[in-house]
């Protein structure tokens with residue numbers, strides 16, 4: 001475990017809150033629909049936005065001088081100053097109560113819920129969980145827990161996997177697309193997310209040691225939510241718990257998969273080899 005991690009200090013951030021609000025616009029909805037491979041249409045005031053539109057709203061805006069080396073705002077403001085260099089979106093839980101609609105003013109309240117340190121197969125991991133609630137004039141729209149993970153640099157990060165992966169799972173429902181850097185750029189722009197691992201190939205390969213640009217966790221979760229809702233006649237899951245299990249890299253086919261289970265669904269995104277990259281369990 002990293003000796004630089006002062007968990008007692010980092011846990012002083014638990015309970016810290018912040019609020020922000022934003023308006024759902026027609027062009028945001030069109031841009032997100034296009035990025036999620038949906039029909040763009042000509043949306044008008046009052047029309048429902050994609051279910052995870054809240055991730056595009058009221059994102060933190062900082063001057064360039066206050067960004068860290070990874071392109072995110074310097075840590076130690078709302079988020080604790082975790083001294084591990086590689087940030088990832090680990091997973092979370094989403095609950096949907098109402099759609100966001102064009103013209104809505106949405107208010108998000110956020111609270112640091114937990115900070116923990118674990119020892120993973122890839123080294124020391126520091127998880128920061130943030131609870132968010134998004135409301136409109138009609139009431140609560142989305143409640144979520146977002147888990148961010150910070151990883152250390154390891155000398156083996158570029159190494160080949162130690163053992164062969166299991167056979168890929170077979171899905172009852174499957175949709176596939178081809179990814180490219182434009183898709184990732186579009187999602188970074190829609191979410192005002194400056195994280196370099198999504199668009200700066202030199203940085204992601206030479207500094208963070210991954211083999212290529214990385215799909216955003218929330219983009220994969222958005223595909224999962226929209227796929228689940230489509231398979232259930234437009235109704236989003238009441239609850240989706242999801243976890244990124246390995247990075248999904250640019251430049252190849254990827255798929256969104258679902259199988260019915262216990263009245264709900266198991267859903268996952270998968271890479272070109274069919275191996276899951278994000279797994280979720282949805283209930284209605």
Ligand SMILES: C/C(=C\C(=O)SCCNC(=O)CCNC(=O)[C@H](O)C(C)(C)COP(=O)(O)OP(=O)(O)OC[C@H]1O[C@@H](n2cnc3c(N)ncnc32)[C@H](O)[C@@H]1OP(=O)(O)O)C(=O)O
Nearest residue numbers: 088089090091118120121122215216217243244245246247
């Ligand atoms: C936006 C945005 C950033 C991004 O979008 S980054 C891209 C999306 N995210 C990913 O691609 C993450 C994919 N996942 C991984 O690379 C690995 O799963 C990860 C997170 C590095 C962990 O792998 P390990 O093999 O090191 O971990 P273990 O499986 O050995 O587990 C150790 C303990 O940690 C818990 N854990 C593991 N993964 C998760 C997870 N995703 N969420 C929550 N907890 C996790 C696991 O249960 C073990 O816990 P124990 O209590 O059992 O010890 C942006 O930055 O804005």
